[in-house]
Amino acid sequence: MGRVRLGLIGMGMIGKLHAETMSRMKDLEFVAASDVDAKHQKTAEELGTKFYQSYEEMISKEKLDGVVVAVPNELHLPIGSTCAKKGLHLLMEKPIAADLESADRLIQAAKENKVHLMVGHHRRHNPLIEELRNIVRGGKIGKLVGVTVLWSLYKPKDYFRGPFAWRAQPGGGPIRINLIHEIDNIRYICGDITRLYAEVSNEARKFAVEDTVSINLRLAGGAVANIFLTDTAPGNIGYEANTGENLFFYHSPENCYIYYGTEGVITFPKMKKFFYRDAAKAGWQFPLCEEGIKIDREDPYTRQIRNFCGVIQGSETPKIDGVDARKTLEVTLAIQKSGETGQPVVF
Amino acid sequence: MEKIRLGLIGLGLMGTPHARILKKVEECDLVAASDVDEKQKAVTEELGIKFYKNYEEMIGTENLRGVILAVPNHLHAPIGIACAQKGLHLFVEKPIAQSVSEADRLIEAAEQNKVRILVGHQRRFSSLVEKAREIVTGGELGRLVGVTITWALLKPGPYFEGLLSWRKEKGGGPILINLIHEIDNLRYICGEIEEVFALVSNKVRNFPVEDTASITLRFRNGALGTIFLSDCTPSLTSWEGTTGENPLLYHDFGNCYQFFGTDGSLLFPQMKRRYYSDPEKVGWNYPVTEQGYKMVREDPYIKEFSHFCRVVIGEEAPRTSGEDGRRTLEVTLAIQRSGETGQPIRL
Numbered sequence: 126m127g128r129v130r131l132g133l134i135g136m137g138m139i140g141k142l143h144a145e146t147m148s149r150m151k152d153l154e155f156v157a158a159s160d161v162d163a164k165h166q167k168t169a170e171e172l173g174t175k176f177y178q179s180y181e182e183m184i185s186k187e188k189l190d191g192v193v194v195a196v197p198n199e200l201h202l203p204i205g206s207t208c209a210k211k212g213l214h215l216l217m218e219k220p221i222a223a224d225l226e227s228a229d230r231l232i233q234a235a236k237e238n239k240v241h242l243m244v245g246h247h248r249r250h251n252p253l254i255e256e257l258r259n260i261v262r263g264g265k266i267g268k269l270v271g272v273t274v275l276w277s278l279y280k281p282k283d284y285f286r287g288p289f290a291w292r293a294q295p296g297g298g299p300i301r302i303n304l305i306h307e308i309d310n311i312r313y314i315c316g317d318i319t320r321l322y323a324e325v326s327n328e329a330r331k332f333a334v335e336d337t338v339s340i341n342l343r344l345a346g347g348a349v350a351n352i353f354l355t356d357t358a359p360g361n362i363g364y365e366a367n368t369g370e371n372l373f374f375y376h377s378p379e380n381c382y383i384y385y386g387t388e389g390v391i392t393f394p395k396m397k398k399f400f401y402r403d404a405a406k407a408g409w410q411f412p413l414c415e416e417g418i419k420i421d422r423e424d425p426y427t428r429q430i431r432n433f434c435g436v437i438q439g440s441e442t443p444k445i446d447g448v449d450a451r452k453t454l455e456v457t458l459a460i461q462k463s464g465e466t467g468q469p470v471v472f
Numbered sequence: 473m474e475k476i477r478l479g480l481i482g483l484g485l486m487g488t489p490h491a492r493i494l495k496k497v498e499e500c501d502l503v504a505a506s507d508v509d510e511k512q513k514a515v516t517e518e519l520g521i522k523f524y525k526n527y528e529e530m531i532g533t534e535n536l537r538g539v540i541l542a543v544p545n546h547l548h549a550p551i552g553i554a555c556a557q558k559g560l561h562l563f564v565e566k567p568i569a570q571s572v573s574e575a576d577r578l579i580e581a582a583e584q585n586k587v588r589i590l591v592g593h594q595r596r597f598s599s600l601v602e603k604a605r606e607i608v609t610g611g612e613l614g615r616l617v618g619v620t621i622t623w624a625l626l627k628p629g630p631y632f633e634g635l636l637s638w639r640k641e642k643g644g645g646p647i648l649i650n651l652i653h654e655i656d657n658l659r660y661i662c663g664e665i666e667e668v669f670a671l672v673s674n675k676v677r678n679f680p681v682e683d684t685a686s687i688t689l690r691f692r693n694g695a696l697g698t699i700f701l702s703d704c705t706p707s708l709t710s711w712e713g714t715t716g717e718n719p720l721l722y723h724d725f726g727n728c729y730q731f732f733g734t735d736g737s738l739l740f741p742q743m744k745r746r747y748y749s750d751p752e753k754v755g756w757n758y759p760v761t762e763q764g765y766k767m768v769r770e771d772p773y774i775k776e777f778s779h780f781c782r783v784v785i786g787e788e789a790p791r792t793s794g795e796d797g798r799r800t801l802e803v804t805l806a807i808q809r810s811g812e813t814g815q816p817i818r819l
């Protein structure tokens with residue numbers, strides 16, 4: 126098989142990033158891109174790829190192996206299944222679909238048409254996250270005891286204005302938009318979530334959507350995890366700001382996760398391991414040892430596209446397939462529900 | 473001011489250092505102490521105060537104005553009530569009593585006999601906690617939206633052995649022994665707690681008592697709290713591991729609490745406030761400004777006992793009244809119960 130031939134549907138905020146990424150990559154052919162909004166033609170030209178206003182025209186005229194779909198959530202199912210019917214492999218932006226029923230239908234469409242379905246939870250492709258997963262799953266901090274996740278990034282007023290007024294409405298808030306990434310990370314690193322509870326508040330902004338959430342999770346191995354999330358407090362703590370993965374966010378060198386094991390503790394993204402060296406001197410009266418972990422940085426969006434190409438060529442499996450991504454969506458929606466009903470949810 | 477005559481009951485782990493500190497408190501004169509265990513007489517000789525094996529004899533003969541109770545929890549109510557009936561003001565070690573109903577009986581006895589209760593939550597006298605309270609209640613963070621607390625450390629093997637094996641049993645663990653301090657701090661700094669939820673685990677040590685918990689709190693003012701608690705992981709992220717308040721335990725200079733408000737967040741105990749200093753540059757794409765607070769180190773116990781003396785003479789209202797100590801106990805017990813039932817509890 127020659128170079129993988131890819132198309133892009135949707136050239137908004139994240140679509141543009143995918144376009145830039147694909148245009149830089151030598152091992153694939155970025156054949157064409159499409160957006161209903163003609164203003165994106167300019168970007169396509171700059172990046173040296175063909176532009177279509179109609180994605181249907183694009184997928185019938187161009188000989189493609191797969192498409193990257195980066196359109197609004199409600200369009201994931203219709204556009205994804207149309208492409209699947211054309212035999213195109215799918216890299217769908219996250220969330221897999223707008224709701225669980227649509228996710229099921231999209232998974233079914235991919236299955237029936239024998240195409241691969243991969244979902245854009247790009248953080249799984251970040252070497253920092255991969256290493257954290259290896260450490261935890263490889264028992265390098267002993268048995269996992271617990272995890273704390275902090276996300277306190279202040280959304281400015283403009284974030285909610287004009288065409289973005291939907292972000293102040295139910296479903297447009299930090300649970301669906303931001304927390305879903307945290308859930309996917311925890312699932313990827315630790316495994317399944319078996320029980321959860323959430324308290325949700327909108328008292329600070331008084332919008333219909335939540336601004337602050339506190340979550341407790343029980344994980345399959347018996348460990349517990351906490352998440353505290355607020356988009357209305359000046360903290361600059363959160364994956365986006367701390368990893369420097371996306372420099373739109375001010376890059377502040379803080380830790381947003383701590384993974385606690387019986388034999389060690391890892392701070393993320395600083396990737397320091399803390400432990401007691403001498404069993405006879407282990408406990409709260411003794412100092413801890415600190416050790417750095419070497420990680421080679423690589424852009425997760427590039428690695429994601431590379432994984433997609435490998436999947437299409439049959440040499441790799443998707444880091445996250447449709448069924449896995451559906452589970453992440455299911456847990457995220459359950460958090461919303463727990464916040465509404467005041468009851469824990471069991472899986 | 474005339475020195476206030478005080479007696480102390482219970483010369484164990486807590487009572488012995490209390491006796492030594494009381495000798496340094498100017499406002500009072502510790503004249504006698506009592507313990508059923510004759511071995512504890514040594515410290516009274518060292519301090520030049522009278523020793524009684526029977527506390528009833530002590531309070532019958534010594535013409536005291538107040539007593540310090542540092543006996544096991546189940547004796548707080550019965551001994552406290554007996555002292556109240558003699559007209560003695562009470563300093564009761566935390567928790568105020570073994571159960572909420574016993575706390576009620578003790579509070580009622582104090583009221584009937586017109587004596588005041590101060591409960592020994594000494595952290596309220598820590599200058600760090602005083603400052604944090606001033607910052608939060610004074611509105612320096614704007615509207616409080618949440619607080620995160622981590623109490624993660626490793627209790628060494630001998631902590632659970634021999635005479636101390638009760639610490640493996642229900643009630644002897646981190647929720648009732650340690651978390652109660654965090655709860656009292658939170659109530660003091662952030663206000664009343666009205667709902668709690670806990671996921672509790674004993675999967676690491678496999679003792680009947682919990683070793684790890686993930687907790688959510690809702691405050692009356694709408695703020696949310698997230699707590700991670702574990703005594704089986706090599707970590708210094710705890711009050712003990714960061715404040716240096718307890719000279720027997722190792723500490724580093726991390727943070728164990730973080731308070732989040734609409735105008736700023738506060739790292740504790742580093743006492744750094746983060747906020748956006750330029751109103752034109754507010755949001756996740758801008759850096760935060762960090763402001764420190766100059767702190768003085770003071771011995772919280774000396775402050776606490778001086779305060780007790782002023783409570784005895786009616787000059788000050790107790791900083792932790794019987795009602796307050798009762799509420800802290802009630803919240804802590806509710807967390808324990810939520811862990812058992814798996815359901816949130818409204819208080």
Ligand SMILES: NC(=O)c1ccc[n+]([C@@H]2O[C@H](COP(=O)([O-])OP(=O)(O)OC[C@H]3O[C@@H](n4cnc5c(N)ncnc54)[C@H](O)[C@@H]3O)[C@@H](O)[C@H]2O)c1
Nearest residue numbers: 135136137138139140159160161162195196198218219220
């Ligand atoms: N992985 C991540 O971190 C991440 C980040 C942001 C967004 N996303 C996801 O990416 C998707 C897009 O989000 P966004 O922020 O880029 O939104 P956006 O609104 O900026 O972009 C969506 C684009 O799709 C175009 N579009 C709409 N209908 C179309 C159609 N029928 N054919 C072709 N183009 C069409 C729009 O014109 C727009 O340019 C969403 O599912 C979102 O959840 C993921």
Ligand SMILES: NC(=O)c1ccc[n+]([C@@H]2O[C@H](COP(=O)([O-])OP(=O)(O)OC[C@H]3O[C@@H](n4cnc5c(N)ncnc54)[C@H](O)[C@@H]3O)[C@@H](O)[C@H]2O)c1
Nearest residue numbers: 482483484485486487506507508509542543545565566567
């Ligand atoms: N504020 C804190 O941080 C803190 C820390 C530790 C303990 N405490 C509290 O202090 C209290 C005592 O705890 P401890 O660790 O010192 O326990 P301990 O067992 O070391 O000491 C209790 C002492 O009381 C004595 N005693 C028992 N019955 C008596 C009686 N009828 N008359 C006189 N003496 C009697 C015992 O002989 C023993 O010496 C408890 O309520 C505990 O919760 C508070």
